[in-house]
Amino acid sequence: xxxxxxxxxxxxxxxxxxxxxxxxxxxxxxxxxxxxxxxxxxxxxxxxxxxxxxxxxxxxxxxxxxxxxxxxxxxxxxxxxxxxxxxxxxxxxxxxxxxxxxxxxxxxxxxxxxxxxxxxxxxxxxxxxxxxxxxxxxxxxxxxxxxxxxxxxxxxxxxxxxxxxxxxxxxxxxxxxxxxxxxxxxxxxxxxxxxxxxxxxxxxxxxxxxxxxxxxxxxxxxxxxxxxxxxxxxxxxxxxxxxxxxxxxxxxxxxxxxxxxxxxxxxxxxxxxxxxxxxxxxxxxxxxxxxxxxxxxxxxxxxxxxxxxxxxxxxxxxxxxxxxxxxxxxx
Amino acid sequence: xxxxxxxxxxxxxxxxxxxxxxxxxxxxxxxxxxxxxxxxxxxxxxxxxxxxxxxxxxxxxxxxxxxxxxxxxxxxxxxxxxxxxxxxxxxxxxxxxxxxxxxxxxxxxxxxxxxxxxxxxxxxxxxxxxxxxxxxxxxxxxxxxxxxxxxxxxxxxxxxxxxxxxxxxxxxxxxxxxxxxxxxxxxxxxxxxxxxxxxxxxxxxxxxxxxxxxxxxxxxxxxxxxxxxxxxxxxxxxxxxxxxxxxxxxxxxxxxxxxxxxxxxxxxxxxxxxxxxxxxxxxxxxxxxxxxxxxxxxxxxxxxxxxxxxxxxxxxxxxxxxx
Numbered sequence: 001x002x003x004x005x006x007x008x009x010x011x012x013x014x015x016x017x018x019x020x021x022x023x024x025x026x027x028x029x030x031x032x033x034x035x036x037x038x039x040x041x042x043x044x045x046x047x048x049x050x051x052x053x054x055x056x057x058x059x060x061x062x063x064x065x066x067x068x069x070x071x072x073x074x075x076x077x078x079x080x081x082x083x084x085x086x087x088x089x090x091x092x093x094x095x096x097x098x099x100x101x102x103x104x105x106x107x108x109x110x111x112x113x114x115x116x117x118x119x120x121x122x123x124x125x126x127x128x129x130x131x132x133x134x135x136x137x138x139x140x141x142x143x144x145x146x147x148x149x150x151x152x153x154x155x156x157x158x159x160x161x162x163x164x165x166x167x168x169x170x171x172x173x174x175x176x177x178x179x180x181x182x183x184x185x186x187x188x189x190x191x192x193x194x195x196x197x198x199x200x201x202x203x204x205x206x207x208x209x210x211x212x213x214x215x216x217x218x219x220x221x222x223x224x225x226x227x228x229x230x231x232x233x234x235x236x237x238x239x240x241x242x243x244x245x246x247x248x249x250x251x252x253x254x255x256x257x258x259x260x261x262x263x264x265x266x267x268x269x270x271x272x273x274x275x276x277x278x279x280x281x282x283x284x285x286x287x288x289x290x291x292x293x294x295x296x297x298x299x300x301x302x303x304x305x306x307x308x309x310x311x312x313x314x315x316x317x318x319x320x321x322x323x324x325x326x327x328x329x330x331x
Numbered sequence: 332x333x334x335x336x337x338x339x340x341x342x343x344x345x346x347x348x349x350x351x352x353x354x355x356x357x358x359x360x361x362x363x364x365x366x367x368x369x370x371x372x373x374x375x376x377x378x379x380x381x382x383x384x385x386x387x388x389x390x391x392x393x394x395x396x397x398x399x400x401x402x403x404x405x406x407x408x409x410x411x412x413x414x415x416x417x418x419x420x421x422x423x424x425x426x427x428x429x430x431x432x433x434x435x436x437x438x439x440x441x442x443x444x445x446x447x448x449x450x451x452x453x454x455x456x457x458x459x460x461x462x463x464x465x466x467x468x469x470x471x472x473x474x475x476x477x478x479x480x481x482x483x484x485x486x487x488x489x490x491x492x493x494x495x496x497x498x499x500x501x502x503x504x505x506x507x508x509x510x511x512x513x514x515x516x517x518x519x520x521x522x523x524x525x526x527x528x529x530x531x532x533x534x535x536x537x538x539x540x541x542x543x544x545x546x547x548x549x550x551x552x553x554x555x556x557x558x559x560x561x562x563x564x565x566x567x568x569x570x571x572x573x574x575x576x577x578x579x580x581x582x583x584x585x586x587x588x589x590x591x592x593x594x595x596x597x598x599x600x601x602x603x604x605x606x607x608x609x610x611x612x613x614x615x616x617x618x619x620x621x622x623x624x625x626x627x628x629x630x631x632x633x634x635x636x637x638x639x640x641x642x643x644x645x646x647x648x649x650x651x652x653x654x
Contacts, residue, residue, distance in 0.1 A: 051463050051470035051567065079463060080470075080571040172620055201620040205572060206471075206562040211373040215614045218369045219360045232471050236562040243486060261473055271563075329468065 037296045039070035042097035046088055047127075048105050050077040053232075053259040054280055055103065056329055058127060061284015062101070066291065082109055089113045092122075099123045099291055104131045106173035118301035123294055127287060128278075129175040134305050136294065139286045141255075141278045142309040143176055147183025147227075149312055150253045153274050154225035155191050157251035161224035166198040166216045168209050168228045168237050177201070177229055180255075184227060197223070202233055210236030217244045224251060231256030231263055231275055238271035247271075257283075258315070264326035267315050278310040281327050286310065340586040340598060342637045346630065347605045354612045361615060368493060374607035375495040376554050376561075380574075381581040381599040382506045383550030388582055389510070390543050391523040391591025392447040396436060396455030398574045400548040403462035404429040405555035406472040406565045413475035421478070426552065432458055433548030437541030459570040470568040474559055485560025495557050502550060507596040515542065523591030581606055584634055605630075 045062060047055035062073055076092060078085035082105045089110055092100055100122055104110050111133035114124050118135055128140030154165055167184065170177045188194055198216040202209035209228065217223060217240060226241070228234035234254040241250045251273045256263050258277035266272050286308050293299075319325055355362035380397055387394045408425030412418050432454070439450045463470065474482060487494050510516040518539050521529040530536045559565040585602025587594030609630060613623045 049470065049568070051467070053469055056469065080568055198614070198617050199619075200614060200617065203572070203620075205569065206564065206566055207376070207558055207569070210562050211610070212614055214369045214373060215366070215611055218366045219615055232566070235471075235564050239486075239562050262471070 034296045035069065037298065038066070038292065040072070041070075041099070041295055042072045042074065043099045043101065043291060044092050044095075044097040045073060045075045045101045046085060046092065047075075047077065047103040048085070048129075049080045050075065051079065053262060053329055054128065054257045057257060057259070057280030057327065058101075058103075058284045058287060061281060061288050062291075065285065065288030069292075071291075071295075080105075082106070086110065086113060089117070093117045093120055096120065096122060098295065099125060101125050101127055101287060101291075102131070102135075103127050104129045104175060106171060107132045107175050107178060108173065121301060123291075123299065123301050125287065125290055125294075128283065128310075131175075136299065136301055136304060137290050137306055137308065139283060139290055139308045140310055141176070141312065143179035144183040144186075145309075146176075146255055146276060146278075146312060147180035147185075148187050149183075149276050149314060150180075150227050150255065150274065151184040151187035153314065154227055154251055154253050155187060155194055157273065158194060158224040161249075162220075162222040163193045164195050164197045164220050164223050165225040165227065166213070166220070166223060167196060167200070168212060168226060168234065169199070169201045170204040170229045170233060172201050174204075180229055202236070204230060204233050206233050206236035206239075208236070209233050210240045213237045213240035214244070217241065217246060217250075221246075222249075224249065226250060226252050228252065228254040230254065231266065231272070234272065235266070238266065242271065258313070258326050260326040260328045263315060264320045267317060267320040270317070273316065275315045277313045277315050277325070279313065279327065283310050340601065343584055343586055343601050343605060343634055346634060347601060347608065350605070350608050350612070354608065358612060358615055361612065366611070366615075368496070370607045370611040371496045371499075372493040373611065374603050375493075375499040376558050377574075377577055377581055377606065378499045378599065378603035379502050379554040379557065380551060380578045381585070381603055382502050382596065383547040383554070384578050384582050385587055385594060385596065385599045386506060386509070386519065386550075387447075387543055387547050388587050388589060389523045389591060389594055390519045390539070391526060392440065392540070392543065393579075393589070394436070394451045394544065394547045395448065395575055396432070396451040396458065397547060397551040397578060398570050398572075399455040399458040399462075400429055400432060400551035401555035401558070401574075402565060402567045402569050403458050403466070404432070404552045405559050406462060406467055406567050408556075409472045409475055409478065409559060409565055410467060412477045413473070418477050418481075422481075426549065429548045429552040430545050433545035434541055436548070437544035440544065441537035441540035455570070459567065462567050463570075467567060471564045471566045472559075473564045481556070482560040485557045485562075495561060498553070498557055502553070503596050503600065506550075509546075510595060515539065519543065520592055523593070525592070577606070580631060584631060 043066060045059055066073060076088035078088050085105060086109055090113060093116060100117060102110060102124055104126060111131045114131055114133045114135050117124050124135035125137045125139060126135055130138045197220050200212045202212055226237055228237045231254045238252050241247055241252055247270055253274040254272050255276040257280035263275045263277055267275050290308060315325055360366060383397060384394060404425040407428055408421045411421035411424055436450055436454050439445050440447045483494055484498060485495055489497055518534045521534060522536055522539060526536060581602040584605060585598035587598045
């Protein structure tokens with residue numbers, strides 16, 4: 001009884017003490033190091049071109065997450081010119097930023113430069129299209145899985161139909177074409193009743209995609225599915241199907257960064273039956289998180305090599321209208 | 332002189348006929364009406380551009396900025412219409428930009444006397460850069476709802492024939508009329524044959540140069556409208572592609588010498604048909620992209636070599652400015 005009274009008294013006494021003493025926190029051991037590690041660091045961004053919805057989304061993510069913490073972001077825009085991109089990367093290596101975010105136009109062109117950059121102490125984070133050369137981090141789509149997802153949907157849609165499908169690739173040596181193809185092949189290997197009647201490259205251009213699809217549809221009017229490799233290009237693919245009056249019969253699958261006009265609107269209009277979306281804002285955030293982690297941990301190039309694969313969301317008529325499936329570019 | 336022209340055209344015609352016959356025999360599904368219409372539809376835009384380029388090349392020039400004229404003015408129109416401006420204003424703005432651009436090209440070539448190769452190389456970069464950097468936030472500008480009434484120029488059919496083929500035919504007739512019926516056409520040939528003599532003869536060479544480049548820019552913009560309507564968007568990235576080489580290929584393959592003064596609409600049609608047949612056949616055969624390029628290059632080389640063997644160049648046939 002006496003004891004409990006004493007405890008009570010102590011409690012009252014404690015409460016009576018000025019609030020200041022209670023609020024005085026203990027020193028947080030992380031933040032000083034974190035801000036010091038990030039402040040004044042330089043991150044260079046080398047996309048295929050800034051005029052892509054993807055690059056705009058990624059840069060927005062980098063800026064909103066990193067700039068408030070004192071990280072300087074510089075952009076080199078090769079505007080779809082691979083030589084200009086290689087030159088920009090060479091130049092960046094000489095300028096020695098702390099991190100370079102690289103969007104590879106194909107799996108080989110930047111490979112040597114990536115190796116050289118990391119040898120010079122620059123962290124290389126590859127975004128969405130990886131080079132054959134591994135670097136500290138890759139943030140982006142698992143293209144093999146992407147191909148498999150699309151192929152599974154098309155195989156499903158082709159059940160009970162002709163089983164004839166066409167494939168419209170981008171640049172053949174781009175990661176997004178080469179690896180997607182291997183994903184498709186793995187699914188098709190299990191479905192011998194599906195026959196690929198055409199497998200052509202449209203070099204990411206919508207007019208070429210349309211020409212190829214038109215010709216293929218004329219030769220195979222009983223086609224049941226098409227797998228396209230990028231929604232911006234497959235506007236042409238979809239236009240050809242629409243013009244042939246085969247929208248109901250031909251299942252058009254594509255993929256992209258989920259920008260409203262390129263993805264959800266096109267699925268809603270019935271142009272695409274499926275758009276497998278990798279959320280670009282999420283990728284931008286992942287990219288920024290990766291850089292924050294690498295810089296604050298003081299990782300040196302070559303020490304580690306990791307991947308952060310983006311979640312793939314199949315967008316169909318069922319969910320194209322849902323909140324948060326697509327994102328809208330700020331003008 | 333006459334023999335030279337005929338032979339050049341003949342070689343390509345023979346290659347075309349052989350290719351066409353071969354594909355018809357060996358490739359089931361090639362020689363049916365629907366596929367041939369698709370073939371034509373696929374090269375209609377290339378053909379329209381080829382016609383615009385033909386006028387320039389006959390007048391001894393070259394217009395490397397055509398793809399910029401195809402992309403940027405059209406994208407401007409689409410963007411303005413999408414932003415809620417009146418469709419008339421949007422279309423006029425696009426056409427005005429195109430005409431102004433062509434006039435600037437012509438002025439630099441005619442009055443500042445800069446070679447057309449350099450002028451149009453630089454001005455194309457300028458216009459494409461202007462568009463890509465300042466006018467549009469993304470490379471693909473979507474065909475907007477308010478312009479739906481115009482989308483028939485690239486989609487749909489009239490009397491069973493795709494509309495883009497009709498437009499190609501119309502432009503072919505117009506360019507043919509210009510070259511063979513109008514005085515301006517005669518001027519164009521004489522300028523191409525010998526610019527100094529044309530000038531001495533009192534032909535308004537400088538004004539004609541401006542007229543030619545304005546026409547090629549406007550024809551390219553028309554092709555751009557057809558293309559954008561056809562695929563539902565205009566991708567300014569097309570400027571970075573190899574389209575301009577394909578246009579030159581069609582013109583040269585058809586037999587219009589780059590040294591000017593020779594050729595007609597028929598040459599462009601033959602060149603376009605040959606390329607169209609080749610691409611269509613290779614797509615049906617599902618030949619891989621690198622092999623397609625190889626075959627395209629081989630056919631071009633074959634045509635050039637056959638021409639060189641049959642029509643060896645000498646002092647008599649060579650012209651000043653021959654490439």
